[in-house]
Amino acid sequence: MKKSIIGIAIILVTIITVYFTTDLFKPPIEVYYYKAQREDLPIIISASGYISFNNKVDIYPKFSSTLLDIRVKQGQRVKKGDILATLDTKEIESQIKNLELMLELVKTQELLSSRGNILGNFLGMQTNNSSNNSMSFESIRGLLEIYYNNLKEMLQEKYLKSPIDGIVVSVNAEKGQKVSPNTSSSSTNLLNLGSLSNFSSLLGMIGGSTTNSIMTIVDISSINAVVRVDETNVMKIKEGQKADVKVDALGDKWWEGYVKSVSFSPSIGKDGTYAYEVRIGVPTLGDKVKEGMSVSCNIYVGVKKNALVIPLSAIEFKEGKTYAYIINDNHAIEKEVTLGDILGDKIEVLKGIKEGDFIILSPPKNLKNKSKVRGITYENN
Numbered sequence: 045m046k047k048s049i050i051g052i053a054i055i056l057v058t059i060i061t062v063y064f065t066t067d068l069f070k071p072p073i074e075v076y077y078y079k080a081q082r083e084d085l086p087i088i089i090s091a092s093g094y095i096s097f098n099n100k101v102d103i104y105p106k107f108s109s110t111l112l113d114i115r116v117k118q119g120q121r122v123k124k125g126d127i128l129a130t131l132d133t134k135e136i137e138s139q140i141k142n143l144e145l146m147l148e149l150v151k152t153q154e155l156l157s158s159r160g161n162i163l164g165n166f167l168g169m170q171t172n173n174s175s176n177n178s179m180s181f182e183s184i185r186g187l188l189e190i191y192y193n194n195l196k197e198m199l200q201e202k203y204l205k206s207p208i209d210g211i212v213v214s215v216n217a218e219k220g221q222k223v224s225p226n227t228s229s230s231s232t233n234l235l236n237l238g239s240l241s242n243f244s245s246l247l248g249m250i251g252g253s254t255t256n257s258i259m260t261i262v263d264i265s266s267i268n269a270v271v272r273v274d275e276t277n278v279m280k281i282k283e284g285q286k287a288d289v290k291v292d293a294l295g296d297k298w299w300e301g302y303v304k305s306v307s308f309s310p311s312i313g314k315d316g317t318y319a320y321e322v323r324i325g326v327p328t329l330g331d332k333v334k335e336g337m338s339v340s341c342n343i344y345v346g347v348k349k350n351a352l353v354i355p356l357s358a359i360e361f362k363e364g365k366t367y368a369y370i371i372n373d374n375h376a377i378e379k380e381v382t383l384g385d386i387l388g389d390k391i392e393v394l395k396g397i398k399e400g401d402f403i404i405l406s407p408p409k410n411l412k413n414k415s416k417v418r419g420i421t422y423e424n425n
Contacts (some may be wrong), residue, residue: 057230057424071148073411073417074420075404075407077402078354078404079400080393080397081399082399083345084349085388085390086344086347087346088389089277089280089281089343090340093269095268095269095337098267098323099208100213100260100266101207101208102226103128103258105202105258106198109131109133109138109223111221111258112129112130116215119212122206122209124205128205129167133199136195140195143191143192144272147192149184150184178404208263209263210262210263211331213260215258215259267330270322273343274319277345278322280345282303286346287342288322290341291329291338299328299329301327303343306322324343351387354368355390355405359381365380367381367409370397374416376404379394379396379397382394383395405418406413
């Protein structure tokens, strides 16, 4: 009797041990799986970088003045020739009238050809019959005409117009603000008029000093993603190749672009490594970005023909080796695999898996070699 009880106890302990140490009585682990197959897939080079505006125009006045109005705002699209702002030209108009009067006086004085004339005294100049340092009335008239014509041209610059089609990315001035040219636009001939003391204020209008631009316009078609590519990949990249760009600040959407240029010499990055600069044109971004924003980029450099591929999510890394699980007779079988090119969200398998194998996706943490499994679906059925 005692022997029978001991025997039953041993059997129960054995059953319990087997239950908890093997998969024999455990329910199968549910897994998603994918059928390994051959495909023609794009070869992609991924890189990161930033947004750059290749054609950016700062708007300055041609002469010092006051802004009467600004007709555009930040983010507004403009076409070449659109009026952006209006300058106050009252002073120029007044000086033009003065010059017209002076020119008439010079012409009259030339006809009279007399010494001690009123105009000569006013201008502090001498007539034809004076010393070698004198200016003739003909010279005075020539200078006045040059200046008069330049003022008439300046008057045409009353309206600041857009030089390109684009987007106003910044407005740096406001109505009523004093504005000046970026650099001096005075010609040598005009500077000679400095000897005419009564024109010093006019010369100040033309002479410029460096100041902030009134606004900045960017050509939409010139928006680039600038990325860095290492030497192992740069030779695969050619101008015109398709590329997709994702701007970190705009979420997960990808924007279509193309390779505009590839640098011939490397540059050193912040991390101290050398890489080659690649510019990706992204005209579809329009006014959605600001210069310097971070981007990720996929460049399509070719097509991998008849490649045996599986999703990247099927790959596991252990002790420097790569593995994937296949389903065989409702069990997970661990396989060491040799990998090739990464093709988007898939990866090429060179060894370890054959076409038609069912590959477990995103293996659960409790999955082990020979675990009992139940396949739910496979994405490429």
